[in-house]
Amino acid sequence: MCFKILVLCFVVLFCSVLCDSEEDDLGYSLTIGNAIDVFANYGDLSQVAQVVSADYEGYDGNEEIVPFNERNIRVFVRVTSKETTSEGITDMDVLLCETFDDLLDAYFRSFRIEGTDKPWKAFMGDWINDEIMRTMGLENDSKPDNCCYVLVKLSKRHKTVELNNINTVEPKEYIKRAIDGLNVSDVAEVRRFMKSYGTHYIDSYVTGNFIYQIFKYKRTGYNMLRAYIRLRNHGRAKPDNLRFYFSSYFLKQVGDIRIASGNKTTESWARKNLRDVQYLYSRPSLLRLYYNPVLLNKLTELMDNGALMGIGLNTLRPLFKDKYKADKYAEIVENDLQLWENNA
Numbered sequence: 001m002c003f004k005i006l007v008l009c010f011v012v013l014f015c016s017v018l019c020d021s022e023e024d025d026l027g028y029s030l031t032i033g034n035a036i037d038v039f040a041n042y043g044d045l046s047q048v049a050q051v052v053s054a055d056y057e058g059y060d061g062n063e064e065i066v067p068f069n070e071r072n073i074r075v076f077v078r079v080t081s082k083e084t085t086s087e088g089i090t091d092m093d094v095l096l097c098e099t100f101d102d103l104l105d106a107y108f109r110s111f112r113i114e115g116t117d118k119p120w121k122a123f124m125g126d127w128i129n130d131e132i133m134r135t136m137g138l139e140n141d142s143k144p145d146n147c148c149y150v151l152v153k154l155s156k157r158h159k160t161v162e163l164n165n166i167n168t169v170e171p172k173e174y175i176k177r178a179i180d181g182l183n184v185s186d187v188a189e190v191r192r193f194m195k196s197y198g199t200h201y202i203d204s205y206v207t208g209n210f211i212y213q214i215f216k217y218k219r220t221g222y223n224m225l226r227a228y229i230r231l232r233n234h235g236r237a238k239p240d241n242l243r244f245y246f247s248s249y250f251l252k253q254v255g256d257i258r259i260a261s262g263n264k265t266t267e268s269w270a271r272k273n274l275r276d277v278q279y280l281y282s283r284p285s286l287l288r289l290y291y292n293p294v295l296l297n298k299l300t301e302l303m304d305n306g307a308l309m310g311i312g313l314n315t316l317r318p319l320f321k322d323k324y325k326a327d328k329y330a331e332i333v334e335n336d337l338q339l340w341e342n343n344a
Contacts, residue, residue: 025074033079034072035198043126049308053258054135065306067207076169083161097149110310115334125344137256148222150215152286158208158305171319184328200313209307213286214255221250261306
């Protein structure tokens with residue numbers, strides 16, 4: 001009798017340790033190699049990843065800004081990564097966009113989710129058009145694709161982290177057991193596995209911040225700007241003429257200045273200090289930074305590191321040592337992603 005009780009206690013203790021080990025592997029911050037379920041918040045990942053300057057319900061502006069706050073789980077052992085840090089504004093991009101969809105593609109160009117062609121839909125696909133336009137700093141437009149757009153963006157990278165070599169990692173023991181018992185021919189069972197252990201692992205990410213502004217163009221003005229930039233890139237146009245192509249003569253609307261981390265103090269500073277005067281008009285413009293290094297240095301000091309500037313998510317294919325299971329699992333994940341993307 002005593003022996004049976006001892007065995008029972010051992011089994012309970014073993015199960016308790018196992019459960020604790022799985023629970024200890026759960027987290028909500030950015031951890032390289034950890035797995036997330038993309039479908040858990042598909043269409044509204046921007047609620048758990050700080051990628052746009054949005055005014056969420058209940059946000060008072062004084063809360064700490066964190067780049068990422070999504071449930072994730074450690075599924076690999078022996079994960080190593082390389083990390084680089086930098087400070088100061090590293091890039092000033094002027095991105096030409098033929099359509100509003102092109103604009104969203106350009107905004108999220110540093111975000112990659114294996115299996116989908118439109119990463120922005122994972123972050124904002126469930127948003128109504130008015131919400132997206134407002135987040136981009138624009139007034140609502142029932143026909144946004146009747147115009148062209150130019151995205152001006154200044155980036156301040158803080159930390160870049162990349163997984164070293166996925167071929168050297170191994171799945172954790174409880175993941176191996178789950179995979180051994182997984183019937184990949186049963187789609188419902190595979191989807192239950194996704195909810196428990198994720199669909200993708202974090203292969204890379206970049207944190208820091210970027211400040212952005214969108215200019216809505218008339219088609220003729222947009223074509224002239226594009227031609228000017230093409231000439232400038234070949235050294236056949238003066239760089240100082242750029243400001244001319246951002247005048248009211250060519251524009252339909254000048255968007256509000258926004259910052260990816262959502263820091264309202266920095267946004268207010270930018271609106272007040274980055275005013276561009278042309279003829280009778282005075283309006284905030286990021287182009288002031290193009291000509292004023294003093295303002296650029298001040299902005300660099302104000303910009304925090306609260307934004308997720310880019311992320312690379314790969315399917316959990318490397319968990320599976322059996323090639324058939326790996327291919328079948330990735331196929332189901334990617335088919336579901338395409339379906340969700342088309343319906344977003």
